[in-house]
Amino acid sequence: MEKLLLIGINTRSMIESGLKLNYTIYSTSYFSTSDVPSIENQKIILDESINPDCGVFEDKFSSKNILNVSKDYLDEVDYIIPISGISPNDFEKKHQKKILGNKDISKVEDKYRFYKEIRNEFLTPETFYVNDVDEAVEIQKNNPEVQYIAKPLKGSGGYNTNLLNNQSQLQLNCDEKLIVQEYIEGINLSSSVLGSENEAENIVNSRLLTQHDFEKNSQFKYVGNILPLTEKSILAPVKNTDAINREMADTSEKLIGKFELIGSNGVDFILNKNGLYVIEINPRIQGTFECVQQALGINMLEAHIKACQNEIISIDKAKYYSYKKIIYSPKTVKYEKIDLNNLYDMPHLGSITQKDEPLLTIIDKDKDFDKLYEKVESSSQTVNKLVNNS
Structure with a gap:
C-alpha cells in the first residue's frame, strides 16, 4: 500500500478522510486535538503532557520545525500533501517531487507578485510592497481619503492583518515583509475549485467569515465558512446570488487556469457595490474541507x-x-469537557488555551439554513458562556 504524508498546522480532518482511502497514512501536525484519530505513524509538535500551556500560535509555530521533525517521514513516504501552514516551496527538491498538489506557488503565495500578475485582468485592490511599518504609514498619510490594511507578504488565515490607521495600532512583526492594500469594505466570499492539467472546475462557493464579521473590529482572522452560497447563507441583503455564483465560478476557474494550479484550491473575493474583487488564491486544501464534504457528500481528500x-x-x-465556526478563546482557560455533539478540534482535558487563541471548532449541517444557523450560534454561545464562567 502506498504511503501518504499529511503535514501542516492541523491534520485531524484530513486523517479522517485519508483513512477511508487506500493509503497508509502518515501525519505531522502542529496542534494536538483530543479528537484526532490515533495512527501508527504520527508526530505532533504540541505535547500537553509535557507543557499544558499551548502558548501563542504566532510566537511558537514554525514551518521549518515541522519539516525538521518530519525528516524520516519525508524520505519514507510515496506522496506528500502539505496543508495550511506549510508551503510547497519550503520542501527540498527531492521531497517536492512527492507532493500531490501545487509544487511551485511563488506567483500566488507572494501577494504583491500575485497583484501584479492579475491587476490588468481582474478587479482587485490596489496593493503596495513596503519595506517596513514606517513606509506603510507614509502611504496612508499620502492618501488620507483611502483606507488601507497592512498584511504579511506571505501568509494565510488573516493573521497579522490590520487596518492601517497609525503606527501604534499595527501588530506586526518588524522582520516580516509587508504589503499595504486598499481596504475593500464588503462581503467576504470564497470559491472552491478543482484543477487538473487540462481544466478547472468550481465545485462550490461559500460565505467566508472573519472576526470582523462578528465583532466589527479591526481583526481579520479566519473564523469559518457557510456553504453553499445562497440568498440566506450570504448573510446580507443581496438578491442576485445566482449571478454572483456564476461570476465567482467563471473568475475562479480562469485564475486557476492562468496560474496552472492543480488539486483543491480556493479563491477569496470581496463583494460590494463596485463588483467582485479578487483578493487572493489559497493554492492548497482549504478550511472549507469538512463543509464541502458534508454539503456535497464527497471525500474531499x-x-x-x-x-x-x-x-x-x-x-x-x-x-x-454546512457551517463551520472557529471559537477563539475569550480568556485564558484550562479546558474542561463540553458536552455538545457538533464540536471538533477540542483541546485535551486540562490543557491551557491562551486568550484569543483557537479553542475549538463547531461544524454542523442541515437542509434548512435557519435551523443550521441557530444550532451553530447556540453552540457558540454555550461554549463562550462556559469558558467565561470557568
Missing part, C-alpha cells in the same frame, strides 16, 4: 488526489448547508 492525477470527479449540487 480523494477529490484533491484525483484532480492532481488529472481526473476531476463528478460532483452533484449541495444536498445540505
Whole structure:
C-alpha cells in the first residue's frame, strides 16, 4: 500500500478522510486535538503532557520545525500533501517531487507578485510592497481619503492583518515583509475549485467569515465558512446570488487556469457595490474541507488526489448547508469537557488555551439554513458562556 504524508498546522480532518482511502497514512501536525484519530505513524509538535500551556500560535509555530521533525517521514513516504501552514516551496527538491498538489506557488503565495500578475485582468485592490511599518504609514498619510490594511507578504488565515490607521495600532512583526492594500469594505466570499492539467472546475462557493464579521473590529482572522452560497447563507441583503455564483465560478476557474494550479484550491473575493474583487488564491486544501464534504457528500481528500492525477470527479449540487465556526478563546482557560455533539478540534482535558487563541471548532449541517444557523450560534454561545464562567 502506498504511503501518504499529511503535514501542516492541523491534520485531524484530513486523517479522517485519508483513512477511508487506500493509503497508509502518515501525519505531522502542529496542534494536538483530543479528537484526532490515533495512527501508527504520527508526530505532533504540541505535547500537553509535557507543557499544558499551548502558548501563542504566532510566537511558537514554525514551518521549518515541522519539516525538521518530519525528516524520516519525508524520505519514507510515496506522496506528500502539505496543508495550511506549510508551503510547497519550503520542501527540498527531492521531497517536492512527492507532493500531490501545487509544487511551485511563488506567483500566488507572494501577494504583491500575485497583484501584479492579475491587476490588468481582474478587479482587485490596489496593493503596495513596503519595506517596513514606517513606509506603510507614509502611504496612508499620502492618501488620507483611502483606507488601507497592512498584511504579511506571505501568509494565510488573516493573521497579522490590520487596518492601517497609525503606527501604534499595527501588530506586526518588524522582520516580516509587508504589503499595504486598499481596504475593500464588503462581503467576504470564497470559491472552491478543482484543477487538473487540462481544466478547472468550481465545485462550490461559500460565505467566508472573519472576526470582523462578528465583532466589527479591526481583526481579520479566519473564523469559518457557510456553504453553499445562497440568498440566506450570504448573510446580507443581496438578491442576485445566482449571478454572483456564476461570476465567482467563471473568475475562479480562469485564475486557476492562468496560474496552472492543480488539486483543491480556493479563491477569496470581496463583494460590494463596485463588483467582485479578487483578493487572493489559497493554492492548497482549504478550511472549507469538512463543509464541502458534508454539503456535497464527497471525500474531499480523494477529490484533491484525483484532480492532481488529472481526473476531476463528478460532483452533484449541495444536498445540505454546512457551517463551520472557529471559537477563539475569550480568556485564558484550562479546558474542561463540553458536552455538545457538533464540536471538533477540542483541546485535551486540562490543557491551557491562551486568550484569543483557537479553542475549538463547531461544524454542523442541515437542509434548512435557519435551523443550521441557530444550532451553530447556540453552540457558540454555550461554549463562550462556559469558558467565561470557568
